[in-house]
């Protein structure tokens with residue numbers, strides 16, 4: 001489903017102007033990373049996609065559904081959101097119940113629910129922990145449970161709010177694998193992250209927010225190469241991109257292979 | 266003088282069989298900035314809790330060996346003996362916020378207030394701390410209506426303002442933006458420079474290499490390596506186990522297989538080291554090879 005955001009403004013009830021005119025289109029099946037300074041409005045923006053927040057002005061369309069007119073329950077069929085803090089999201093006694101909660105709410109039949117749960121737990125490699133209480137896991141694994149409990153809803157749009165926070169290299173690779181799998185399944189994936197290397201290695205399109213507005217939006221290679229502009233929103237280019245620049249390589253490199261082959265030529 | 270001294274420390278959480286920490290021996294000198302790395306579940310947080318007295322005073326369980334921090338011995342003390350000397354920033358900043366205060370300013374002042382610090386001094390210290398972490402403009406906001414990274418800055422600031430002798434930070438920049446992360450590392454470096462002892466669990470090794478004096482690598486509760494950042498962070502022993510490895514290190518490791526990295530040259534962890542190696546420039550004397558941390562910025 002296509003996402004269309006038009007001149008979105010949002011001011012929190014306390015008076016903080018968090019979004020100041022965001023216009024954005026994301027096509028069905030795109031993989032987009034969102035980066036930017038703390039407080040630039042990333043979480044606020046994505047919370048509009050599933051109706052958790054309503055525009056102060058402007059509009060958000062999911063396919064042809066206007067989030068102002070459609071109840072949250074109806075949006076949940078299409079948009080899954082993994083919270084930045086998993087503890088805001090998890091409340092069941094076992095991992096299995098937690099991951100089954102979403103699809104059950106969407107009204108799938110029992111056998112479909114079981115297969116969705118099995119698939120999601122398999123993807124995050126938690127199949128053997130079904131009966132564990134999520135709160136007996138470390139915060140990093142709770143984050144994986146939160147991820148599974150959204151994947152199991154099989155929504156066409158999946159939003160991940162800082163999935164790699166605190167994850168070690170093995171879990172980061174696991175998350176990259178999940179994103180790749182969702183891409184194969186034709187899902188739209190929007191991932192907020194401060195891990196710019198992860199961003200460069202796994203996403204084709206990057207959007208940088210700054211103070212409630214879009215600062216840059218385009219192919220990862222071109223957005224992440226613009227160090228001076230990115231610095232305005234406290235983002236550094238990826239490590240190897242910085243290195244390539246310092247070495248005077250002509251091409252903007254994004255990952256190890258690009259770097260090493262540019263080095264040879 | 267060692268301000269932290271752990272001897273034969275083994276710890277099991279209640280109702281668990283496998284120790285979260287196994288036979289840890291560790292001495293840390295006053296003013297050292299020590300980074301603790303390790304994959305998920307390696308024991309970083311448990312070590313932080315132990316250094317801050319939360320193990321065994323809050324988390325019960327079974328603690329063997331001796332833990333001495335800033336002259337206080339675990340077995341003969343209570344948690345309040347620790348709070349004066351050791352500050353701990355939790356991995357999850359949400360757990361740090363007191364829930365008792367309406368504004369960020371009051372939240373930061375809360376600990377000083379409890380100690381009965383006079384108003385004038387309190388104001389000065391709070392202002393200074395807010396400036397240090399770049400959150401002056403959040404002073405009048407509610408601690409609950411903040412973004413994740415802003416909340417993490419507030420949690421960190423509420424510890425820094427206490428000026429503890431020993432500062433224990435459990436992934437304090439995990440939700441911070443990239444340049445903000447680097448700045449916070451710089452602030453912590455300067456505190457260590459002025460004599461504060463810092464122990465910091467962290468995955469972001471590029472900045473660890475640039476700012477810390479020493480790195481400890483934990484693995485399944487054991488102290489696997491302990492040494493200078495350049496040696497530990499480029500070690501083959503970290504590969505494939507979940508440790509954070511800088512892209513400079515990985516690229517140079519692969520490059521040296523393909524003959525694109527100078528032979529016998531130490532692998533890089535920081536941008537400058539990578540530029541020197543790949544650019545074929547010799548390192549100026551005193552830079553990079555010997556003195557990381559203290560000598561550099």
Ligand SMILES: Nc1ncnc2c1ncn2[C@@H]1O[C@H](COP(=O)(O)OP(=O)(O)OP(=O)(O)O)[C@@H](O)[C@H]1O
Nearest residue numbers: 012018038039040041042043044410411412413414
């Ligand atoms: N519940 C709230 N009430 C009032 N203001 C809020 C609330 N949540 C966030 N804000 C403010 O809105 C702005 C945008 O916050 P948001 O959480 O969208 O930022 P973010 O880009 O996700 O940042 P981070 O990288 O730190 O997660 C910030 O100034 C923040 O303080």
Ligand SMILES: Nc1ncnc2c1ncn2[C@@H]1O[C@H](COP(=O)(O)OP(=O)(O)OP(=O)(O)O)[C@@H](O)[C@H]1O
Nearest residue numbers: 138140278281285303304305306307308309310311
């Ligand atoms: N409260 C607890 N009760 C029982 N076991 C625990 C508790 N907290 C942690 N553990 C276990 O102790 C071990 C060490 O965990 P710890 O949280 O210290 O690791 P960590 O290195 O901080 O991991 P992470 O990178 O995920 O934060 C793990 O096996 C973990 O499951």
Ligand SMILES: [Mg+2]
Nearest residue numbers: 043084412413
């Ligand atoms: Mg956020």
Ligand SMILES: [Mg+2]
Nearest residue numbers: 309310311356
């Ligand atoms: Mg931890």
